[in-house]
Amino acid sequence: MSLRLCLVFLLACGCASSSSTTRAPPPESQTQTWRSPLHRDHPLVGRIWDVRQGRFVDEPTLLAELARARFVLLGERHDNPDHHLLQARLVDALTASGRKPTLAFEMLDVEQQPAVDEALAREPGNPDVIARAVAWEKSGWPDWSLYRPIFAVGTARGLRIVGANLPRAQVKELVMRGPDALPPETRSRLGLETPLPEDVAQAMRAEMHESHCGHLPEAMLEPMVLAQRARDAQMADRLSTTASDAGAILITGAGHARTDRGVPAQLARLAPGAPVRSLAFLEVSPEAQEPRDYAPSDSPGGLPYDHVWFTPASEREDPCAAFRQKSPGK
Numbered sequence: 001m002s003l004r005l006c007l008v009f010l011l012a013c014g015c016a017s018s019s020s021t022t023r024a025p026p027p028e029s030q031t032q033t034w035r036s037p038l039h040r041d042h043p044l045v046g047r048i049w050d051v052r053q054g055r056f057v058d059e060p061t062l063l064a065e066l067a068r069a070r071f072v073l074l075g076e077r078h079d080n081p082d083h084h085l086l087q088a089r090l091v092d093a094l095t096a097s098g099r100k101p102t103l104a105f106e107m108l109d110v111e112q113q114p115a116v117d118e119a120l121a122r123e124p125g126n127p128d129v130i131a132r133a134v135a136w137e138k139s140g141w142p143d144w145s146l147y148r149p150i151f152a153v154g155t156a157r158g159l160r161i162v163g164a165n166l167p168r169a170q171v172k173e174l175v176m177r178g179p180d181a182l183p184p185e186t187r188s189r190l191g192l193e194t195p196l197p198e199d200v201a202q203a204m205r206a207e208m209h210e211s212h213c214g215h216l217p218e219a220m221l222e223p224m225v226l227a228q229r230a231r232d233a234q235m236a237d238r239l240s241t242t243a244s245d246a247g248a249i250l251i252t253g254a255g256h257a258r259t260d261r262g263v264p265a266q267l268a269r270l271a272p273g274a275p276v277r278s279l280a281f282l283e284v285s286p287e288a289q290e291p292r293d294y295a296p297s298d299s300p301g302g303l304p305y306d307h308v309w310f311t312p313a314s315e316r317e318d319p320c321a322a323f324r325q326k327s328p329g330k
Contacts, residue, residue, distance in 0.1 A: 035081040038313040042284040049291040049308045062279070062307055063093050069277035070247040071239055071267055072101070075257025075305065076281050079142045082311045083281040087251055088149035090279075095157045099246040103154040104239055106231075106252040107141050108134060108163030116161055127151035130161065150251055164238040164250060166231050174230055175223045182230070190233035191269055192226070200261050203298040204228065207255075210297075213320035232256055236266030240274075254280040258304040280305040283313035 034040050050057045050065075057065075066072050074090060076083035091103065108116060112134045119133035130151055131137075131144045141147070154161050166174075173181035179192055187193050196204070205221045208228070216224065235256065239248045256262045257278045264276045280303075282294050291310075295302045 034312045035085065036283070036312040036314045038315060039284045039286060040312045042286065042310075042312070043289065044284050044291070044310040045312055047310050049303070049310070051291075051303045051305055051307060057307075062309075063090070065307070066090065066277050066279070067094060069275040070243065071264075071271070071274060071276045072247070072249045073257040073263055073276070073278040074249065074251055074281070075254035075278065076251070077283055077314070078253060079146070079316060080281070080283060080311065080314045081146050084146050085149055086281060086309060086311070088153050091150060091159075091249060092153045092157075094249065095153070095159065100157065100159055100244055101246040102162050102239070102242050102244050102248040103150075103159040104162040104164040104235070104242065104248055104250045105147075106165050106235060106250070106256060107139070107147065108161075109165040109167045110163050110234070110238065111167045112163045116163060120155065120161065124158070125155050127155045130155075147251075160242070160244065162238060162242045162248075164235040164252075166234045171227050171231065174227045175220075178223060178226065189237060190230055191266070192230060192233065196225075196229070201225065204261065206298050207296070213323045215320075215323035228255075232261075232263050233266045236263045236270055239263070239267065240270045254282065254305075258299075259306065260299060260301065260304040262304075277307070278305045279307045279309060281309050281311055284310050285313070 032046070034045075039045065048057050048059065048062050049055075050061075072094070074087045076087060095101070108130075115133040116130055119129040123129045127148055128144075131148075136144045151161065153159075170181065179187055182190070182192070195201075204225045208221050208224045209216055212224075235250060235252065239250055242248065250257075250263065252263065257264070257280055259265065259276075259278050262278075264278050267274065267276050285294075288294055291308060292302060294308065296304065
């Protein structure tokens with residue numbers, strides 16, 4: 001596989017993630033059984049940080065805030081099992097009263113929607129039919145068992161399950177050919193004909209450079225930014241057009257949940273005034289002891305989310321190893 005195609009695949013499958021911290025009593029979640037093994041004794045594990053208020057909050061307070069939003073984004077680290085269990089827990093709590101928001105997934109694309117709908121029409125309470133319908137095991141996403149708890153809540157509650165992402169083939173074409181890969185109507189609908197503010201474009205190029213371990217060729221930065229921007233816009237468009245009377249919940253990577261330039265920024269364009277809340281699940285690091293330490297380097301305003309829920313970290317291979325094995329020119 002060429003480097004360019006490898007980068008396209010990586011982009012299509014995932015995402016490259018204040019004030020004083022007066023200590024509060026640890027929330028209930030801090031005493032739960034964690035699946036991820038690293039740094040469980042970190043002081044932030046299990047704690048929920050309200051970015052706007054600059055303080056820790058408990059889970060009921062978070063739920064009350066999310067329940068007031070029309071659009072709720074739950075931003076994950078894709079391979080962290082605790083993130084998915086917490087997402088499932090929140091979806092369950094937000095729908096326990098009988099509310100039925102649309103449940104949308106970055107991991108499903110719009111072309112898969114007919115297959116998902118047909119499968120659920122046959123077996124409406126069985127989440128596993130979704131995995132079979134979209135050949136999840138060949139998708140490149142982490143194992144179905146990680147995501148199944150979220151789908152299980154959705155099907156048990158009778159929520160509409162929606163594919164929110166651009167098809168992988170379109171992402172590839174965008175990277176290869178640029179905006180002309182999409183029909184003019186699609187480019188306009190996704191807002192791609194409007195140039196990004198230079199500071200945002202520069203920050204996104206820096207994010208792409210960093211997330212690809214500094215091995216992304218300079219010529220690929222703009223195409224990759226375009227594809228990322230298109231995916232954010234596509235997911236926002238799907239949320240705004242498929243939301244029920246109770247709104248919509250998006251399961252996505254934490255990068256797409258950024259309020260400064262991710263899906264929330266696109267929702268502000270498509271649905272002005274609609275309340276949006278973005279929650280990111282972030283893995284703790286021994287070197288970072290305070291919430292403000294987790295703000296991305298390209299986010300001078302601090303953490304680009306409404307809330308952050310800190311969790312232990314998963315074990316994983318060095319993400320930069322693959323790039324070191326293949327030089328950009330090959």
